[in-house]
Amino acid sequence: MARTTGSHSDITGPRVRAAALRLFARHGFAAVSMRQIAMEVGVQVGALYNYTPDKQTLLFELMRDHMIELLRAAVTFPRDMPLADLENFVRFHIAFHHDRPDAVFIAYMELRNLEPDNFAEIEALRGQYEAVLESILEAGRFNVADRKIATLAIIAMLTGVSTWFRTGGRLSLGAVQEQYWEMVRRMVGPEGGSV
Amino acid sequence: MARTTGSHSDITGPRVRAAALRLFARHGFAAVSMRQIAMEVGVQVGALYNYTPDKQTLLFELMRDHMIELLRAAVTFPRDMPLADLENFVRFHIAFHHDRPDAVFIAYMELRNLEPDNFAEIEALRGQYEAVLESILEAGRFNVADRKIATLAIIAMLTGVSTWFRTGGRLSLGAVQEQYWEMVRRMVGPEGGSV
DNA sequence: GTCTATATTCTGATAGAC
DNA sequence: GTCTATCAGAATATAGAC
Numbered sequence A, B: 001m002a003r004t005t006g007s008h009s010d011i012t013g014p015r016v017r018a019a020a021l022r023l024f025a026r027h028g029f030a031a032v033s034m035r036q037i038a039m040e041v042g043v044q045v046g047a048l049y050n051y052t053p054d055k056q057t058l059l060f061e062l063m064r065d066h067m068i069e070l071l072r073a074a075v076t077f078p079r080d081m082p083l084a085d086l087e088n089f090v091r092f093h094i095a096f097h098h099d100r101p102d103a104v105f106i107a108y109m110e111l112r113n114l115e116p117d118n119f120a121e122i123e124a125l126r127g128q129y130e131a132v133l134e135s136i137l138e139a140g141r142f143n144v145a146d147r148k149i150a151t152l153a154i155i156a157m158l159t160g161v162s163t164w165f166r167t168g169g170r171l172s173l174g175a176v177q178e179q180y181w182e183m184v185r186r187m188v189g190p191e192g193g194s195v
Numbered sequence C: 001g002t003c004t005a006t007a008t009t010c011t012g013a014t015a016g017a018c
Numbered sequence D: 001g002t003c004t005a006t007c008a009g010a011a012t013a014t015a016g017a018c
Helices: A009-027 A034-041 A055-074 A082-099 A101-109 A116-139 A147-159 A173-188 B009-027 B034-041 B055-074 B082-099 B101-109 B116-139 B147-163 B173-188
Strands: none
Touching (some): A009 A034, A009 A101, A055 A082, A055 A101, A082 A101, A082 A147, A082 A173, A116 A147, A147 A173, A147 B147, B009 B055, B009 B101, B055 B101, B082 B101, B082 B173, B101 B147, B147 B173
């Protein structure tokens, strides 16, 4: 979209972040140039540097904002009914990630492209998110041999939904949530037993 | 490592692939230059083109070879005892992926950077691998609401091991295999039941 | 705040000597 | 088969006009 010279700081900033999010998710951070982002926004490349000091910071802030939003949404569980909390966590994780496919993709794929300090900060936020699930597993009488492993296994399983789920496919998101909750429930449920 | 002029085709080819595998896994396909690969191998950049027509083909062949090797190793299960086959699959997937961390990383992260025809070929191979697990789930009397979803959930869960497992850590690989098998067994086991 | 123009470095790939 | 040299273009980031 062509643009004329003028003052648009109030809307250009969000548009830069949105364009970067979209392009980084599609093609990868390293494969996307500042020129491509500028073209998507409809400005010249120099204008981008009013909104980010450099490309690396742009990536980092997208990832950080996503992780903070995820974390803020995740810590609202009541923590008094572990089974209900676990179910809520499962449904929440699937829904939240479904609503933000680009941010999820970047948060999992572009860790390699973060400079060490930025990487450490994102990893710390990820650890906090894992701790939410871990504390739910700790609070309940779940049949879990190793809480840390169960945490990582469940999160990996749930996050995997975003690699194949498409709205309008064979299953609704609700049906997917239902089935994953059933699988998680059985995985950590008290019945265990022999086969 | 500096090299002198001469004929080394018998060893340079594998060294090019090994260097590309390593660098692509560390930094991402788009972030790695042919010059970096050449430096890692110890040749000048022009020499690389004796072994690949271009960078894209180098990536594609690494991914294709990995998927073919994975598939060949996976179809050896007997298919007559579903529960044993499922356990073997779980242990196999974890061990195989643990032995090839760079190839696994690339196979899951660099799909975006494949040209359409190459992407289709890799996706087909991935589908065949998923079909191996799906047929095991089909052969047994497993308590699975949707076989396709269970297949994808299990593979995502197992593949996630490679994001955190490190030899010499708190748990041995055997212990990890054991715990994942226990989780998968409960997830698809016949006991199901209420909570 | 955005533009145009530019500095500097790097990119994938090729040509031809040895 | 590897080297050196090179092409043509693209990369990030900056400077200064408006």
